[in-house]
Amino acid sequence: DDTVILRLGHSLDTQHTVHKAMVYLGQRLEQYSHGKMKVVIYPSSQLGSEREMVELLQIGSLAMTKVSASPLEGFAPEMKLFSIPYVFRDRDHFWRVLNSDLGMSLLKGVEKVRLKGLGYYDAGSRSFYTTDAPIHTPADLKGKKIRVLNSPTAVKTVQALGGAATPIAWGELYTALQQGVVDGAENNPPSYYLSRHYEISRYYSLDEHTSVPDVMLASLKVWNSLTEQQQQWLSMAMADSVEYQKKLWKQASDEALEAVKADGVEVIYPDKQAFRDAVKPFHDSFKGTEVGRIMQQVEAM
C-alpha cells in the first residue's frame, strides 16, 4: 500500500516530554494525512547516540531524529550559539529568537548538510547541581570538578565561571557523582530529577546559564521524497507537537522542582548578574566571528 512510514529515533526515555510530544506528532500526522502517513518511534538510543542518528539521517536509513542543539554544533557550527551562556535574557527572549527569522534561518542552515530542520522543542535552562556545598556565586564554583557535555563551548562556559570542567559520559555520571570523581554537574530540572542525580547531589542552584533547545530533524533525502502535500502535513503536525510539548515541559519542569524539594534538596535561586559578569570575557572572545555576529543580532531582539 502507499502508506508513508517515517521512522523516528531519539535518545530519551518514554517518560520524557519530548517523547510524548513525538507520540502526539504521530497522532496529528495520521489525522492530517487520513492515515496515509505514520510515525514509528524508537526511543532510548536504540538506534544510536544523538550524533550517530544525525549521521543516519544523512545516510538516509532513518527518517527523523531529535538532537540537542549542542551535539548539532559538529554538523552546523552556528548552532554553537545555544551553548554560549547568557545569550538570552529570559524565556520570552529565548522563544522570540527561536520563532524569529534568525531562528528559522538557523534551522534552514542545516539543509546544506542534508538535514531538514522541522522545529525546536523546549529543553529549559541548564543549572548547576553539587554534592558537597551549594553554589551561590561563581566564586563557589572555584576548583569544583563539574561534569560538562562533550563540547568546547560547554567546557569554556564552566571554566569562565571558575569551575574545573570534566567531560564524563552521561551513563557513568551517577557513579562518578556518588564516588566523588566529580563534585557536580549541570542540567535542566527534569533531567536532574529523572536521572536521579538529586539522590547524590543535594544542592541545585538555578543560575540557568544556558538554554539549549532540542531540534527536530528529518533526513533531507526523505523529506524530498515526500509530496508537497505530505510535507505540509508533516509541518502542521510538527507545529502542533511543538505547542503541546511547550506546555508539557513547563509542567514537567515545575513538577521536577517540586519533587526534588519535597525530597529535601536545597534549591537555590542565586543572583544571576554575578554569573553574567563572569562570562563577559568569554562573550567578548566571539567578537568578529560568525557566532559573534549572530550574538549581536540576538542581543538586539
Add this chain to the structure above:
Amino acid sequence: MNVIIRLLDKVLSYALIAAMASILLVVSWQVISRYLLSDPSSVTEELARFLLIWIGMLGAVYAFRTHAHLGLDIVVDRMQPAKKHLVQIFVQLSVIVFCALVMVYGGAELMELTLDLNQISAALGIKMGFVYSILPITGGMICLYAIHNIGCILRGEEEGRH
C-alpha cells in the same frame, strides 16, 4: 604478494603497539590531569574512544591474520580433506564479501559523507571522516590477507595457523 604480506605484518604490529601505548598514556593523563593537577583535560575521553575504535579494527585484522577469531570448527573438523578445503575457501570468500561490502564500501561511503559534510568531533574538533577512515583501511587489509590465505589453501600450505 609475499613481500606485501610481510610489509603489512610489520606495519600492522607497529601501528597496534603504538595505539595501545597511546591509549594507556591518554587515560592515565586523564586521571593525572583531573586528580593531581585539578585541571581536567577535556579531550582525553574522546581521544581514548577514537583510539579504541582504531585498536578494535586494526586488532581485528591482526587477529584475522593469526586465526584467532572465534568460530565453530566442530562440523568442519569432521569433513574429508577435499571438502574441508572447499569450505575453507568459502570461509575466506565470506570474509572478503563482508569486508569489501561493509567495511571498504560502506566505510568509505561513511568517511566520504562525513568529510564532505564536514562533521567535526565534539571535543577534539577533528573531522569524523578521519576517525571512520580506519574502516575502509582495515577492511582492505583483511581482504588482502584473505586472498593470501586462499592462495595458501590452494597450494595446500598451512596458512600460518597458530
Add this chain to the structure above:
Amino acid sequence: MEMTAIVLLVVFFALLVLSVPVSFAIGLATLATMVMSMDMTPAVTTMAQRMAGGLNSFALLAIPFFVLSGQIMGRGGIAKRLIECAMALIGALPGGLALVNVVSCMLFGAISGSAVAATSAIGSFMLPEMKKAGYDENFSAAVTAAASTTGLLIPPSNILIVYAIASGGVSIAALFMAGYLPGILVGLALMVICFIHAKRKGYATSARLPVKVVVEKVLAAVPSLFLIVLVIGGIIGGIFTATEAGAIAVFYSMLLSIGIYREVKWAEFPQLLLKAAETTSIVLLLIAASTAMSWLLSFENIPQTFSQFLLELSDNPIVILLLINLVLIVVGAFLDMTPAVLIFTPIFLPVAMQLGMSPLQFGIMMVLNLSIGLCSPPVGAVLFVTCAIAKTKLERIIKPLLPLYIAMFVVLMLVTYVPWISEVVPNMLGL
C-alpha cells in the same frame, strides 16, 4: 518482520556451521537481512557506522587495560604470589582455586560494576594458574564467565542505573541495595557447583600448611595484594572511575614486575601490548558486529513482536512471569545487555507490575536473567572475553557452562517468585 528474523537466523547458523568466524557470521547475517529492507548503499553505510559506534564507548576501555594488566601479572610473578597466598588460605578445600576465582570475580565485579572488566581482569591471571594446577581449562573459563556477572547485581552497577532510568521512577540507591543479596546468592550457587565439580573430578587439594608458611605466603603477596587495595581504594575514593582503574592497574603491575620482582624486561613490553591488542580485538570485533545486528533487530521491531506473541499464550501470573523470563533468556542469547534492558523495560515492566511485582524486584530479575545471556552463546560479551583469554572455542566452553547456568537459573526462579530476596535489604534500610 517474521521473514527478516528467519533469514537472519538461517544465514547466521549456516555460516556458523561452516566455520565462518562468529563476528563475520553475525555481520553477514545482518547484511543479508538489512538489504531486504533498504538499498545496498544506505544498508552498508549504516552497518559501517554501527560497527564504529559500537566501539565508540569509554566503558569498553576496561577490556584492553585489564587484559594487559592481567598478562603482565601472569608474566611478572604477581599472579603467582596472589594464587599461592589464596591457596595457602583455602587450598585445602576441594576446588580451592575455583572458589578463589569466584570470590575474586565477585569482588572485582562488585567494585568495577562491569562484568567484562571482571572477566578480563580475573580471567587473565586466574586461568593460566588454574590450568597449571590441573584444572580443566574449559571449566575454569566457564566459571570465570558466570562469576563475573555477579558484579552487575552487587553495586555499584552501571546496568542497574540504565534500568532505573529506563523504568522512569525506581530509586538507584534502593536498586543498588536490592542487588546485594541476589548477587551474593548467585556467587554462592556457583561455588556449590565448583565444589561438586572438583570433588567429582578429584582435583588434588593441597595439604594444610603450617601457620608459619601461611604467614610467609601472605606476606609475600602483600605488594600484589596492594594492587587490589589500590584499584578498589582509588575507585571508592573517587580518584578514578572503574574504567580508568584499568590503566592504573597496568602501571602498577608494570612497576611491580619490571621494577621490583624483575621478572619482566622492558624489551618484552611491546610484545605484551600486541598480545593484549589481539585478545581485546577479538572481543571488539564481535561487539562491533553485534551492535550492527542489535540495530537491525530494533529497527525491525523483532524483540517486541516476539514478546507479544509469547505473552498471548497465557493469563496465569506464574506462567506469564516464566514466559517473560524465557523471552529474556532467548533475547539475552542474541542481544547485548544494555539494548536489551532499554528495549524490554518499557514492554515488560507494566505487565510485571500488573501482576503485583515491584519495579525493584523486576529490575533485579531482568538484570540477573540477562546476566545469563552475557555468558550464553551465540552472542555474549563476557563469553567472548573468556574464550579469547582462555584461547578456547565456544563449543568447548558450553558443556561446563551448563551446570553453572542451572545454578543461575535456580537463583533466577527464587528472585522471580520470592520478592523478599530483592526487597529485604532496601526495606531494612528504609529505602
